Amino acid sequence: MPDTTRGVAARAVDVWKSYGSGDAAVTALAGVSVEFEREHFTAIMGPSGSGKSTLMHCLAGLDDVTDGEVWIGDTKVTGLNDKGLTELRRDQVGFVFQQFNLLPTLTAEENITLPLAIGGRKVDRAWFDTVIDTVGLRDRLTHRPTQLSGGQQQRVACARALVSRPEVVFADEPTGNLDSKSGAEVLGFLQKSAREFGQTIVMVTHDPNAASYADRVIFLADGKIVNEILDPTADAVLETMKHLDTAVGVS
Template identity: 90%
Template sequence: MSASDGVAARAVDVWKEYGSGDAAVTALAGVSVELERSRFTAIMGPSGSGKSTLMHCLAGLDDVTRGEVWVGDTKVTGLRDKGLTELRRDKVGFIFQQFNLLPTLTAEENITLPLAIGGKKVDQAWFDVVVDTVGLRDRLSHRPTQLSGGQQQRVACARALVSRPDVVFADEPTGNLDSQSGAEVLGFLQRSAREFGQTIVMVTHDPNAASYADRVIFLKDGHIVRELLSPSADEVLETMKHLDSVQVAGSQVVQHSGSSRV
């Protein structure tokens, strides 16, 4: 796999099973998907569909039962602890529902923490672009307790992007935010893909949040069953309502609007 092929991450016939024998649970059942560079992709599905499991496997946070996962030119499958640590530090950014900021550090120190841990210098020009885009210029000296929830999540977003990772994975990033703060964060993620070429992959249950994405992938029972390109919130909601009617037994079924890379 070459980084020049336009794919930031991919899963190839990925299975994830928990337990064994009669107690075994299949969370992912032969999922194959390519995530294109410089695009904002949302992953949706009902509870238990496998959406969070897929993101965790793609990000190297969980191993797969069989199949392959790649991030850029790195084959994630089979990496040992050191390789996984380097992957998460150098190639992947994370934004979680909980902001995960260190309370003793300022906003600026929280943003640059991944670079400090990796012994890397801050690219000041890129740092300035990120900080100004998220509107944190006048908050850099503040600690998390001095920031609103929306501001804290924007610090987390800036932290995820400052190292220019291959992919930023966002797990329900607006789950703890009010609608205005959530819209600001989603707008930033959208701009990050469209203006700065960042690859964003977001798990969400919110149709409005998914409507900010360029592409929405829907899972059911561990299968990718549908995708939409540049959808409205109403289209996402309507698709979610009709997922129960999609049959997935025996094979992965994909229904989509527009072109697809699945």
């Protein structure tokens, strides 16, 4: 069970997000309030169109909220100017996307250390070595993305997200393009990052098995948080999703 004494890495306070205006307006988030505890791995799930990706984008400062507040650690994201958002995403947030987003001309090591280079920060070699050995990339550091398998590329992306020790890592369907074995390796690494290295992970996924690696799963439907499970199993997540689908009329 989450230990709130460790503090909160990210939180949304009565967040609303609408697209369009007038009769064409679509409400993606409808008064969402949620906290993500430090050093925990949380999965966000829900039917298609439930608002799960929108919530992640708002939390990460990739999208503005219509109303409410978003915080990363002690930083109020809501209302930050472009410079402030750039610094937040560079220094306090890590990202892992379904598309690996690696630069093809850089080696694995250069891709991993890129956020530090952009921010003018030195690499903590001890932490770098820990991350590299954990993701099993020691013998792939000089390879470019085209010389790596999909699973290896995603592990490079995970290492890149963690090497700067961000306040929180957001992972958006990180196993969506991977086979089951590679996906399990990436999920195991994210789980280990939270449990052994004290990293905070927030992952959007549609896969009950992927969600079972998390410490906690929150469920969205129609832009609202409607349920959560602690210490989830794949079966428990699947059963909860079935009821959500029925509740919102999804076949």
